Amino acid sequence: MRETRIRSIILSFIIFGFLFGLGLLSFKLFVNSATYALSPINRHLLGNGLSRAGDILDRNNVVLAHSEDEKRLYNQDVNIRKALLHTVGDNESHIQTSIQSLYRNELYGYNFIFGIDPPEFLKNSNNIKLTIDSNICKIALNALGNNRGAVCVCNYKTGEIICMVSTPTYDPYKPPVITNDKDPNYEGVYLNRVLSCSFTPGSVFKVVTAACALENEQDAEDRIYTCKKIMDVDNKKITCMAAHGEKDLKNALMRSCNIYFASLAIDLGKDKMNSFTNSLLFNKRLQIDKISTKESNYNVTNSNNYELGWSGVGQYTDLLNPMHSIVILNAIANSGESIDPYLIKEISESDGTIKYHIDNNINSHTLLTKSTADKLKSMMRYNVQKNYGDSLFPGLNAFAKTGTGETSENKKPNAWIFGGSTNENTPYSFCVVVEDSGFGINVAGPIASTVMKALCKVK
Ligand SMILES: [Zn+2]
Known part of the structure; x- marks a missing residue:
């Protein structure tokens, strides 16, 4: 009798486990069916993969990608196609952070019952309108030339990403056949360097060290250190x-003095530097629509004073992601409040019915106190006036900082510039990084200047 009871209990457990598993499987199938069916590995089901997907438009309704006669077609201008490759994507989903990879379900309009090929009256492919200006992206691509690098521009009042370009790139109609991973023409070509890479920042990081001092020390602005080289x-x-x-803080930033910022980081100490950089979203992936960015690195937990010093000038193990730098700049420009950057402006059905609009979904983070943000902006403004000259960004009342990040002995440094315009009618922040190139002001400066002048229509 007792044996029968044990058997029936075991059997009940097995049946319960089976039913639970079946339920879980059905639930996952229902929730994820579109993702499974439209996964790039099922391309054979979909012809060229996106042959019936909706349109992708830029902020001015320029068509970046659309489908016609069972084919996926891209913009007619080869340079717009190349400049937007990392944003829009290609037919093969090589770029994992692209709209065509991450928004496949929305573009295709999957139906749970009829799958990827529903009858005409149930078709629900959607069009996606981006915040991007394709013409400015084309200008940025041209300015980057044959360099490997990234350009990003954002409206810091609204969070709209206006320009996002990564090189090397290729024409989505002619994906390259890459035989050697180390081929410099295609090194990391499938990565969007704005979103998916972090680089040694060099002196642009001095803005972060200055911010840490301003947030923690009463006398930060007046603190003097002496540089003997x-x-x-x-x-x-x-x-x-x-x-x-x-030098005091403002003039040390303008001269980009390593000794000043190394001494400052050592005096602030590991705890304040670690805790402040974490609060500034270092060591954390950021979310841009459905895209998860590469994190920036800052960690001095196990470092000695020599390493802590170098960390304060953007060397040691420091790494900065370009989109993260835009998030920091947005806080500096906006009295400490950083509006989250975004790419998707609107998703609408083919009859024009709007399914998603960004206006209801804008988020922001308070990253700095108003006092620190305003002081940083004014120090970076002073830096442009006294060091680079306003001719770099004519009429924009720009604030900026350059950087030259040393990487390894057999490579040239990363050239950086980041900043923004303080004008009400041109509220843009920008970041340019060029790998393995030279000095920030010589290489990244002219690229930022070209893009900002074109965007703000100044000469
Ligand atoms: Zn110095």
């Missing part, structure tokens, strides 16, 4: 471009 720390040398002498 070389400073011994832990019996090793931290070096500077010149002997800058006595």
